[in-house]
Amino acid sequence: MKVVLLRIAVAVAAVLTACAPDDSAPAKSPEPPPSAPAGQDRLGVIQSLRNVDPCALYGDASAVAGQPLTVEGHSMPLSCDAHTVDGDREVEVNIGVNVATVPPVETPAWAERLDIDGVDVAVTSALEAPDAPPRDDVVSWTCGVLAAYSDSTRLIVHASAPPEADACAVGEDVMRTAIREFAERPGWGSTDFPTTVLTGADPCAAPERLRSTQRVDIDVASSSVSTCAFTLDNSDMVTTSSTYLRPEHLDYSTDHFDIGGHRVAGDAASGVFDVVVGPEFQVAGERLVPTMNIVDLSLDMNRIRTVARAIAEQY
Secondary structure, three states: OOEEOHHHHHHHHHHHHHEEOOOOOOOOOOOOOOOOOOHHHHHHHHHHHOOEOHHHHHOOOOEEOOEEOEEEEEEEOOEEEEEEEEOOEEEEEEEEEEEOOOOOEEOOOOOEEEEEOOEEEEEEEHHHOOOOOOHHHEEEEEEEEEEEOOOOEEEEEEEEEOOOOOHHHHHHHHHHHHHHHHOOOOEOOOOOOOOOOOOOOOOOHHHHHHHHOOOEEEOHHHOOOOEEEEEEOOOOEEEEEEEEEOHHHHHOOOEEEEEOOEEEEEEOOOOEEEEEOOOOEEEOOEEEEEEEEEEEOOOOHHHHHHHHHHHHHHO
8 A cells, every 4th residue: 555654754754843863864965963052043044044034045046956936935934845846746846944953853864964064964865765655656656855054043844755766856956046046045025925924023022022921931942933942920831833724723622712802722632723813815725824833731721721811811
């Protein structure tokens, strides 16, 4: 039976979102960069990356790996989708901008290592994973390409395709362009794609509003470009993240309420809720809605409502 490499692709994505180079890489590979900075240095990197338009990282390329390239727009506040073909097989591509976790996660030993314009790059093919099923059993697979900068910046390219297509060749070609374009730090307005209220937004802005009534401590090491990790009054950690969701995702939620005219949907049993912060829009014909996600494992609905209210007031 044909399978889709979802489990492996998810693992690849998790590693690429946060990984640092692996000391077990071949000797010819570039030296790994220092660990991601903490404190104000890391915060400065995070703030600067929010100003980068990921769709601009495709440059003015109309082709990739020798095939036509179509850039579709921002599927997340800090990522951009595109598609191309390999023969008659479509390849879906995504460029994301983020920072490494602290401490960094190691790249798998089986990842290929490249040096692109002096930047350390790891290429992780789901088809090459040690526990990957036979290629004949695969319907779709993902190749992840990660560029790791010494200041903790991460450029992440994911390319997904049928097994007959070379998703890694596409991903590497896109990354070469992305690294070149990223050197100029192209800001919002560099492309004509529509933006939302979450474009370049600081996910810590809403929690900061609570300082007048509660103690708010931002955990910079656990925060990223689109996620804010913080504690309220020295209690359990809470995270708020900017994201775009399909409207039907909200309909699947078990618990719903409104705050300040903003729809809130989630699951009280898990402490996970989404607050709608802007109108519905479309990317490549897909309907999306900008939301701020709340995760509070204390399951304290009073706290969750307090954070949701701050988000509603912010947006």
